[in-house]
Amino acid sequence: MSSVAPPASDGAAVPGGGALSQAPAFSPLYQQIKGLILHSLQHGEWKPGEAIPSEIDLAARFRVSQGTVRKAIDELAAENLLVRRQGKGTFVATHAEQQVQYRFLRLQPDRGDVHEEGPAQRTILECRRQRASAEVARALALRTGDGVVYVRRVLAFAEVPTILEEIWLPGHAFKGLTAEQMASYQGPTYAMFELDFGVRMVRAEEKLRAVLPDAAQAEGLGVSPATPLLSVERLAYTYNDVPMELRRGLYRTDTHYYRNELN
Amino acid sequence: MSSVAPPASDGAAVPGGGALSQAPAFSPLYQQIKGLILHSLQHGEWKPGEAIPSEIDLAARFRVSQGTVRKAIDELAAENLLVRRQGKGTFVATHAEQQVQYRFLRLQPDRGDVHEEGPAQRTILECRRQRASAEVARALALRTGDGVVYVRRVLAFAEVPTILEEIWLPGHAFKGLTAEQMASYQGPTYAMFELDFGVRMVRAEEKLRAVLPDAAQAEGLGVSPATPLLSVERLAYTYNDVPMELRRGLYRTDTHYYRNELN
DNA sequence: GAGTGGTCTAGACCACGCG
């Protein structure tokens, strides 16, 4: 069923260059294999946390050598879509059961480390459906007025309220999301999104600014309105660069800092 | 001269497992090759911007197959130490002549893009030798009281002062650095460090916080002391994770934002 | 057309996890 030609049986491998090819965009075989694996991931052929077929099986299925599927998997693993475990297999990455609890949260405590601090305590302040504003619609690639789920919550570490955030989710993908669900799930929110809605966040972009909170925001975090806060606007994407979540967070940075690595 | 055994001529490749090996730390051949190439980079056998020998030459030199040096180079390229250019060769990465002017600066203008904005205008406020405080010494792996070069400067974009930063450099590696030099060099400061001092910054860690400036800082940026600013503390490393620069910057975030990508 | 990196294959063997 795959569209990859079996080069060996043809006697000559002509990757991406058929007789009718007009656009000279050369695409190596392993990229095509990568695309096929990605397609299977998107369509749920293998679920988060499950093992995908072995390299040998995939090589047979796509009629290519093991080395070629290897290179495809290497790239998907580098993008954190797959996880290789020697001796066991290759697994679909998941936000649950991941050693690092919050993969996208860069906030670190000034003293002690993130493990002593333990998981965040969540308080849901609000959770309701609303219509997308022009701004939210643009970010999520919706039309103004489309249904979105809006959540407002506070995250506390060691009983200290540290993050106040607003979340917007496309209504069509998150039908029936309740405050209960947001509050009661043990573990990362993104793990719950995978389990209950089949939406897997793959990467995100953040824009950071220093701001002063308004009165309501200051109260939500229990700080004075003169306390500068780190504003973090996050756009999270699923497969194929489809935006699936907009978040606006205010982080306290008197007890924590935002850590970044530059390469 | 290399310490890599020629497996082919021995009839059996036993990577990392000699007769005397006691610590079972298995290290694949390509990792050893990577180490050898890294060593040559550190010791200036090939300078930033220059081409290194071809894969075939390196394979002959280290007595391994081309595929093995390929994998070593792949990793070094992924770490931004080398740059591959098909048809031309593999080059030592450099902060000069790099398409992205400032590789470590994540600040983006709110309107327009970074290219229209052009290069930063630098104003050196101070540049002198001093003794390392306990804090600076700890960051740079020096002893308290060791000589360091201290620089204070303002960066402006489109004539608007945007970044106020302090820089500490180990005195032993930056002997003779002058304010003139800091001001007059065209291009990234890190490119000047490579050319004039042979110090190449390879990666960095940043800690971000929202802060309010003191009176002097506010004046330096031409903002009110009530303007929240993004505090960015950066530790930059050369090869082998040796810290070579501490920077403390205050970024205006009313006209710019700090961009980050999460994977 | 020569030289460089990039792709693809086929096969051998090694390290790891688990029953």
Added chain:
DNA sequence: GCGTGGTCTAGACCACTCA
């Protein structure tokens, strides 16, 4: 001991750059 991913090799051919 088997199956998985990981390493290493040798050789063929392709795409790109430049003289």
